[in-house]
Amino acid sequence: QKEVEQNSGPLSVPEGAIASLNCTYSDRGSQSFFWYRQYSGKSPELIMFIYSNGDKEDGRFTAQLNKASQYVSLLIRDSQPSDSATYLCAVNRDDKIIFGKGTRLHILP
Amino acid sequence: ETGVTQTPRHLVMGMTNKKSLKCEQHLGHNAMYWYKQSAKKPLELMFVYNFKEQTENNSVPSRFSPECPNSSHLFLHLHTLQPEDSALYLCASSQDYYSENTGELFFGEGSRLTVL
Numbered sequence: 019q020k021e022v023e024q025n026s027g028p029l030s031v032p033e034g035a036i037a038s039l040n041c042t043y044s045d046r047g048s049q050s051f052f053w054y055r056q057y058s059g060k061s062p063e064l065i066m067f068i069y070s071n072g073d074k075e076d077g078r079f080t081a082q083l084n085k086a087s088q089y090v091s092l093l094i095r096d097s098q099p100s101d102s103a104t105y106l107c108a109v110n111r112d113d114k115i116i117f118g119k120g121t122r123l124h125i126l127p
Numbered sequence: 128e129t130g131v132t133q134t135p136r137h138l139v140m141g142m143t144n145k146k147s148l149k150c151e152q153h154l155g156h157n158a159m160y161w162y163k164q165s166a167k168k169p170l171e172l173m174f175v176y177n178f179k180e181q182t183e184n185n186s187v188p189s190r191f192s193p194e195c196p197n198s199s200h201l202f203l204h205l206h207t208l209q210p211e212d213s214a215l216y217l218c219a220s221s222q223d224y225y226s227e228n229t230g231e232l233f234f235g236e237g238s239r240l241t242v243l
Contacts, residue, residue: 022169052230061217061234062170106170110230114183117170 021045022109022118030124037094039121041107044088051083051090054106056120062106066092097125129153133218133235140208141243148203148238150218158224159201160232161193164215176201177224208242215239 054062068081104120161173175183176195192204219232
């Protein structure tokens with residue numbers, strides 16, 4: 019089983035709709051969770067982090083963590099074409115940051 | 128200069144060459160990292176330096192040799208590479224290592240390496 023799993027996509031979402039990105043992880047001991055955005059040809063950029071069960075909101079972004087089910091998700095409200103990118107889920111396991119392969123998101127104008 | 132800067136941005140080398148990648152961070156962070164990004168693969172952690180001491184070597188072949196002279200600079204020395212080593216090499220920094228916020232990484236723009 020892969021340590022951090024994401025659907026590679028592409029996920030196509032109409033402009034203005036909610037984009038929902040999901041990530042599951044295998045190690046129950048994982049402590050903290052991160053979402054990075056990577057535009058084509060650019061480096062990853064941290065957009066959200068979450069340490070506790072529940073929801074964390076920052077502007078149009080909401081991260082959701084469910085440690086019992088070992089999944090973390092990212093919701094993007096009012097999706098914009100500028101949100102089109104690859105979103106990488108990352109997990110802190112014993113101070114090693116393990117990344118998923120990423121989900122390509124395409125916002126349809 | 129701000130953030131994390133990497134040079135060169137692009138590098139083409141033969142299998143017998145020796146070259147180096149350079150990374151500099153201007154954020155006052157204590158930890159620096161080398162990651163490898165290949166197509167259709169997750170980011171792979173290669174090395175971690177915390178307060179310029181190596182804390183992680185993620186089973187990286189010896190043809191990759193890191194150097195961290197101080198907390199702001201990180202090098203990756205390359206020699207006798209293989210074509211499968213062609214990838215984007217990303218440098219990153221974080222405020223601390225061994226802490227809850229270790230995953231709050233700031234990445235450089237990367238060095239695109241092609242090995243012929």
